[in-house]
Amino acid sequence: MVSQTKITPAQFKKLSSIVYKESGIVLNEKKYNLLVARLAKRMRLKNISCVSDYIQLISDSPDEFKEFIDATTTNHTYFFRENKHCEYMIRTLDNTKPLKIWSAASSSGEEPYTIAVQLLASLFSFSIYASDVSDSMLKKCRRGIYPNDRINKIPLPLLHTYFQKGKGKWQDHVKVKPEVMKYVTFDKYNLLSDMPCDQFDIIFCRNVMIYFDTPTRQKVVTSLLKALKPGGYFFVGLSENLHGLDHGLSVVLPSGYQKK
Ligand SMILES: C[S@@+](CC[C@H](N)C(=O)[O-])C[C@H]1O[C@@H](n2cnc3c(N)ncnc32)[C@H](O)[C@@H]1O
Structure with a gap:
């Protein structure tokens, strides 16, 4: 009430x-x-x-x-959301070089799994570290089970190859196949207070900084950029940008940046 x-x-x-x-x-x-x-x-x-x-x-x-x-927290997300960033990666990057990717603020897992299935289909070698502050979201990520009404943007060939249809009481759901799940590691990470301890080629930090004020965005961006390799890419949500922040990145596409 x-x-x-x-x-x-x-x-x-x-x-x-x-x-x-x-x-x-x-x-x-x-x-x-x-x-x-x-x-x-x-x-x-x-x-x-x-x-x-x-x-x-x-x-x-x-x-x-x-x-x-x-x-x-607002956890809204879906498969193939703002997929231009991933398409850009696939178009531009060399699939013979292993990629280390971070999906920071991955919510219930649709973002990292969307990236994983496309990279697998394009024969990339990669690993994805996916993190969120929310334990309940991380639980959903690790389970990898999604209701059918959340999958309508997944192209059919990818859906058939990388997802299992549920049976019985799960008939209205799909599960991410183990051969996809093994590329994604989930962990709890608070963008505000945790410090990255690895280096990545690509960092997705999308649709979370929109809820932050400018000092917090600056703090988060400064911290994440320490974990981005030179030449690496940084993607924020399509309704977000890094205007007014000190970052030193070049813009490569809308809401997509590259470290010099
Ligand atoms: C709207 S979802 C974005 C999911 C996905 N990145 C996308 O673009 O669809 C925002 C996520 O940010 C997470 N979040 C909020 N504050 C956070 C923080 N301080 N550190 C890490 N994650 C945070 C929430 O738990 C939520 O799952």
Whole structure:
């Protein structure tokens, strides 16, 4: 009962500052209804009717704290979303050289699996490290099972080659085949507070920085670029860009950049 959950301006400020500190996501007044709706859902699940009791719970319980942060992130994604970046990679890069790719903020896994099936079909040798701050999303990534209504953008030959149709109670789902899954490693990574400890040829960080303010975007970009090899590519979402940030990259296509 979203409408029954009322939060005071002080509670809104407290909760949005918790979200900002932990994930970098800015929840301003325009996001009031979103925060209330997601908070109400958590409170219902925990059988709590008073917002101050819930605020106390997230400060006492690391598990509920994680659930709350999870609930406030937007995980929307789909297979073959903004595929121009991947098409560019396949067109431009030499498939005889192994590629190390990072899908930072991979949500439920559609992005890294979309990249994997196309690189496999184009005979690239590669590995993908996929990460997200959300444990529940990482669980979905590792399971690799998706409902049929999420797969309509996958070209049929790739769907038939790299996905298994579900049976019985799973008949409305597909599962990514093990021969695809083995190319993708999933791990928890907070773009705000973790430090990359590897070097990549390509980094996808798409449709997440849109929720950050400029100082947070700068911090995340500076940190990610330390993990990008010279000559490597950096892709952000098509509705995002690096305007106003200090990055030293050249633009190679819309929302696509290359390190000198
Ligand atoms: C909208 S999804 C983007 C998924 C995919 N990259 C795409 O473009 O379709 C945004 C993801 O960013 C993740 N996220 C939000 N804040 C994050 C942070 N500080 N560190 C890592 N991931 C974060 C969320 O959990 C969510 O799964």
